[in-house]
Amino acid sequence: MAKFAKPESIVNTTEYCGGCGHGIIQRLIAESIEELNLQDKTIGVVDIACSYWSLDALDYDMIAGPHGRLAAVATGIKRVRPEANVYVHSGDGCAYVIGLSETSYAAIRDVPITMIVANNGIFGMTGGQLNLATTLVGDKTVSSKAGRNPDTMGHPVDMLKSFQNYDVEFLARGALYDVKHIEQTKKFIKKGLENQRDGKGFSLIEVLSPCPTNWKLDPVKAMEKIKNENEKIFPVGVYTDRGGVQ
Template identity: 70%
Template sequence: MAATMKKPKMINQQVGWCPGCGHGIIQRLIAECCEELDLAERTIQVVDIACAYWSIDTLNCDGIAGPHGRCAAVATGIKKVYPDSNVYVHAGDGCSYVIGLAETCYAAQRNVPITMIVVNNGIFGMTGGQMCPATTLVGDKTVSSKKGRDSHVAGEPFDMLNIIKNYDIAYAARGALYDPKHINATKKMLKKGFENQRDKKGFSIIEILSPCPTNWKMSPVDAMEKIKNENEKVYPIKVYVDNGGEANG
């Protein structure tokens, strides 16, 4: 018997992301996980003032847009005040690994029991497609690296999960969206992050390789192929930490 796919009840209206953007897939996975774990009624989302902001209007749960880059700090404050809530961050790589690098690292260092979801599309999307110092691949062209990222000028991109795995955290993993198999695997990672928070096991971070066809100036199909053939070579899809450590938050 064929399965019937239904829209999660948490999604209450259409969203404004560009065609082919991965944020919409991620939003649906978040909604499915929260509903399947019976966490929807006590979920609070913290989104960045960037592409992830659209989620505030679309998901039927409490939420706040933090100052650009400060999502981990805002989520930490909310979790301190409402410790029984399901608090998660939905933000990009520029927010989490560049402008908000300190906030992300200190949330991990304190092992705050939140779930942090980082969308790695290798670019600053909302502000016009500038190079992201943390994640733009060497050679990739952006509006601020028109000849392609030059490692002699901008340095090399780095794997943030290789850094953050050294903290005493509960979970760190990276997924991708370029085919159904990887989307399903990414959902399992997200669910693990929410389960860890529910069970008071500490900080969880899930990074997701996501396409940005508009700023990459590619078709949605070609953008997915780029993730598979190029980005994944620099950012491997795997679980970096899964120790279920007790939270300090």
């Protein structure tokens, strides 16, 4: 009989909003690190945004980087501590808008770090503004009150397709709306950490994640939105696997 227990690395509660996907992502990271026995080698990098709550929740060496600059911070850590397993837990506003340059150049240089990016289609911590990379056409935010209009605000962008143009180790997208997809997402995160452990290059795992507070939906309807709307624009699966699917 399977026994399910909280990862030992999670030592404190967090202040995530009810129904937020960041807490699930945090647990998947902790489970993967423990299963790979990397606790003593791990350094986590979190944003001054929603993922910041992991700073106190997880029993790892952690650094909070300036908003959007996590890929650059993680690169610096990896350069001076090459033996460490350095991961980033960020949002899509951090990785794809404010810090698009930093994320892109980490990928271009194939820096051996592992990035986990929550795609919740919005700027969460700063109040729910439109995200140029991930807000769906028609979605209402505090900066697109009538809904995203592609004529003036452009279309969302599948950033994994953009990063496929670079010679990187691993790109994948998971989702959190049911157990099957949570398990798939964990496999992607674990593989990204394994790649780094094994001396391979840049890995980025994007996760379709709910933001009930800023979407103005209850947690169940937020998960349904991911399944019925967001995944159609951002398909889940492996985009790049230089080492081959295992």
